[in-house]
Amino acid sequence: MRLGRDGIAGLVCLAVSLALLPHAFGLPRLPIVPIGPGFYPAIVLTFMALTSAVLVLQDLLAQRRLPPPPEAATAEPNQPAPAPTRAYGLVAASFLTIAVYIVLLPLLGFRISTVLFVFVFQIVLERPGSALTLLRQAVVGLGAAAVTYLVFNEYLAVLLPRGSWTGW
C-alpha cells in the first residue's frame, strides 16, 4: 500500500485533528454559557478529521489506479539520474538565513542585523563573481537597512528592535 503526498498530508492533518479532539471535549464548561469553549473547536476538528480521511482515501484509490513503479532503477545502473529540478538546498539555506536574522534582531538590533541579513542573503542566493558584485551587495544591504529604518522608525513611528548586545 503506497501513499502519495496528498495521502501523507491527509494523514498529518488527521493525526493533528485526532490528537486535539480530546482536548476540545475536555475543555471546562461554564454554567452561565449554554455551550462550552470546546463546542466550536470540536466541530472544526471533526470537519478537519473527516476531510483529511477523505483525502487519504482519495489518495489510496488514486495510487491503486497508478501503474506499479518500474523495477529498472537497479537494473540499469548506467542510466543517468534525472537532473534535479528544484533547489531545495537553497530553500533550506534561505530559511536558515531568515531564522538566524530573526534570532539576531533583538540581540544586534534592527540596523546591524538588517545590514548583515540583506548582505548575507544576497550572497546565499547569488554567489558574488567579482569584488564589484560583493560591493554592490554590501551597498544594497546598507541602503535597504537605512531606508527601512528611516521610513518605519522615523516616519511611521515604529519602535524598531534595539540590540541587547549592542544597545543600538
Place this chain on the structure above:
Amino acid sequence: MFDLLTSAIINVLQWKYLLPLFMGTLVGVVGGSLPGVTITMTVIVILPFTYGLDPLAGLAAMTGVYVGGSTGGLITCCLLGIPGSPSSIATTFDGFPMARNGQPGRAIWLGVWASVWGGLLGALCLVLVTGPLAAIALEFGPWEYFSLFVLAMAMVAGLTEASLVKGLLSTAIGLLITVIGTDPIASVPRFTFGSEFIGGGFPFLPVLIGIFAFAQIMTDIEKLPQAPETGSVRAQARFEKFSHLKVNWEIFRQPFLLLWATVVGLIIGILPAIGGSASSVMAYDQAKKFSKTPERFGKGHHEGIIASEASNNANVSGSLMTIMAFGIPGDAVTAVMLGAMTIHGIQSGPLFISQQPQLSYGIYAAYILAHPLMLAICWVFMPIMIRVTSVRLAVLAPIVMVLCVLGAYALNNTMQSVYVLLIFGVVGYAMVKVGMPLAPLILGLILGDQIELNLIRAIMTDSDPWLFFTRPISGGLLLAAGLSVVLAIWQHLRHQKRALEEDTDF
C-alpha cells in the same frame, strides 16, 4: 439629491479639502503597495494629522487612504506576487502570472482601471441605495451571519483547481488556527498547552504575510539556479507597450463581470466584519464560476484581475454605507473613521445623512473624487513602480523579507509576531509543496472568529439549531452554500471528463 451631490463635489474641489484628499490617496497607494503595511495601519498613521483639520477635510483624507490603499495593494500583487494589502489577495492569482508573462503594465492597469470603474459604480450605489440596502442588512441576525460565512467558505473552497477536499481541508486548517488561544466568551485557553507564546492566539497579519510571502519567495528560490536571466525579461517588460483604451475595452466588453464583481464587493462591504479580502476572493471565485474559460484562471487571466479589483474598491463604498447609515464600522478602517468622527463630535447613524447633509454628501464627493486622483497618482508614479520588476530575485527577496518582518513586527512592536511569521512561513511553504490551496485557508482565518461568535450568539439567543435552516435568509444562504459545493464538484467532474476526452483523442 443630485443637487446636493454636485454642490458637495464643487465644495470638495476647494484646496482645503482637495489637498488632504490628494495626500490621503497618495499615502494610501504607497501604504497599500508596501507588503505588510495594511490600509488600517496607513489610516492610523494619518489619523493624528486629521485632528487639526476641518471634519470634512479629515474624513476626505481618510477616504483617500481607503480608496488609494485598496488599489495600491495590486501593485505589489502584480510585481512581487505578494498582496500589498489583504484586500488584494485574489489579484495575486492572475496579476502576478500576467506580469511574469511579460505584461506587468497591462496587469497593473487592468487592476487600476477596474478599481476605478468598480469604485465609481460603487459610488453610484452609495448615493442611491444606501437606505434600502441598509434595511436588508438590518434584518441579519447571528444565524444569517453564520450562514453567510459558511457560504463564503463553501464558495472559496471551490476555487481549488485540484480538489474540493483539499480546499475544504485548507479551510479547516484556517479555522483551526483561529481557535488557538483564549475563547471569545469565557476566555478559557484552548490548545495553548500552557504556552504564553500562543496564549493570545496567532495574530492574523503575521500569519497572512508568513503564509503568502514565504510560499511565494521560497517557490521562486527553488527555481533560481535553472531560471533564465529574469532580470533581462523583466527589464524588457518594463518597456512593454499597451493601450489604455484596450485595457478599458477588456473591462467593458464583459459588463456583467464588472457589475457582478461590484455587487459582490458592495454586499460584502455592507456586512460588518467581512472586509475587502473576502470580497476580493469571493468575486474572483464568482468570476471563475461564470467564466467561459475557467481553466485560464491562475495563469494570468484578465477576468480574475478585473473581478478582484472592481470588487475590493466597491467594497469600500459598501463599508461607507454601513458606517453612514447605521454607525456600524464595516471593517477596521471604517472603525478608525468612526473614531475620528467621534473626536470631532459627529454622531454617525441613521440620522447622520439627514442631520449632516453637508458632511455626508461631502464624504460621497470625496469618495468619488478620490478615484480620478488615484488614477492620476498611478499614472505619474507607475514608471517608478514598474522598475521594481527589473530587480533580480537575489536582491528583491532579502528586501521583501525585511519588509515582511517589519510588517509583522509593527503590528504590536513585539518579536512574537515575527516568530509567528516564521512559523507560518514554514507552514505556507509546506502547504504549497503538498498542493494545498492557500486562499481557503486565508478565508478560514479571516472568518473563523466571526463564525464562532455568531454561532454562539445564535445558540445563546435560541438553542434551536433548526433556526439556521428555517429563518428565510439564513436558510437561503445555507442552500446557496450547498449549491456552491455541488457546482464545484460538477465543474471538477466536467474538467476531468474533458481532460479524459483530450487524452483519448489523438
